[in-house]
Amino acid sequence: MGKKIMMLSGSPRKNGNTNTVVGWFAEGAKEAGAAVEVVDVARLKSRNNGCIACMGCQKSEKYECAVDDEIKPILARMPEKDIVVFATPVYFFGPSAQLKLVMDRMYSLIKFDPAKGQYVHELGHLKWGLICTDGGDINPGLSLVEQVFKTSVGFIGSELESLLIPFASMYNDDIKQNAELRERAMAFGRKLAG
Numbered sequence: 001m002g003k004k005i006m007m008l009s010g011s012p013r014k015n016g017n018t019n020t021v022v023g024w025f026a027e028g029a030k031e032a033g034a035a036v037e038v039v040d041v042a043r044l045k046s047r048n049n050g051c052i053a054c055m056g057c058q059k060s061e062k063y064e065c066a067v068d069d070e071i072k073p074i075l076a077r078m079p080e081k082d083i084v085v086f087a088t089p090v091y092f093f094g095p096s097a098q099l100k101l102v103m104d105r106m107y108s109l110i111k112f113d114p115a116k117g118q119y120v121h122e123l124g125h126l127k128w129g130l131i132c133t134d135g136g137d138i139n140p141g142l143s144l145v146e147q148v149f150k151t152s153v154g155f156i157g158s159e160l161e162s163l164l165i166p167f168a169s170m171y172n173d174d175i176k177q178n179a180e181l182r183e184r185a186m187a188f189g190r191k192l193a194g
């Protein structure tokens with residue numbers, strides 16, 4: 001059976017660099033038989049400006065966010081997938097705030113078990129990917145963002161593969177004509193979905 005992929009795309013630019021690459025990745029993954037859900041996280045309506053650390057999720061038995069808004073059902077669907085891919089432009093050496101807002105609320109999918117003295121979750125079966133574009137070179141922006149996601153995924157005992165795209169300008173559409181990058185992004189999609 002084909003893999004189920006969720007892509008969390010955190011660029012506010014619908015037809016920008018990041019979403020162009022997201023489209024190519026999805027094309028490749030679909031070729032490999034995957035079902036791809038692309039979530040435009042920059043357009044989700046959230047009740048608060050990020051995780052408010054209400055700890056409602058930690059008090060509940062369920063792996064779900066206690067805040068009822070458009071982000072909650074996205075989080076709830078994540079454990080049903082096989083692969084989750086984050087996609088973001090670099091904004092001041094980090095991921096976009098729009099993606100970080102969703103990422104922080106993934107705290108609701110992880111619980112601290114005092115008896116075991118460790119965190120428990122239902123995400124162990126997932127493969128993780130990152131697509132990240134920036135206007136400069138690999139260092140420092142793309143490397144820093146990759147580090148954030150690798151460390152976060154490592155925290156739950158998993159690994160993450162990334163496609164880092166330097167020199168992606170917002171002042172022209174050059175990326176859309178980049179056939180070599182298109183092929184690399186599609187190949188990355190086929191690989192993760194395979």
Ligand SMILES: Cc1cc2nc3c(=O)[nH]c(=O)nc-3n(C[C@H](O)[C@H](O)[C@H](O)COP(=O)(O)O)c2cc1C
Pocket residue numbers: 011012013015016017018019088089090091092093094133134135136137141168169170
């Ligand atoms: C608010 C903002 C902050 C940015 N910060 C960085 C940065 O720290 N380093 C960098 O190389 N590019 C930076 N850029 C450029 C974008 O990361 C880059 O052009 C990216 O490909 C834009 O993606 P998009 O077309 O999906 O929006 C920034 C752009 C914006 C709008």
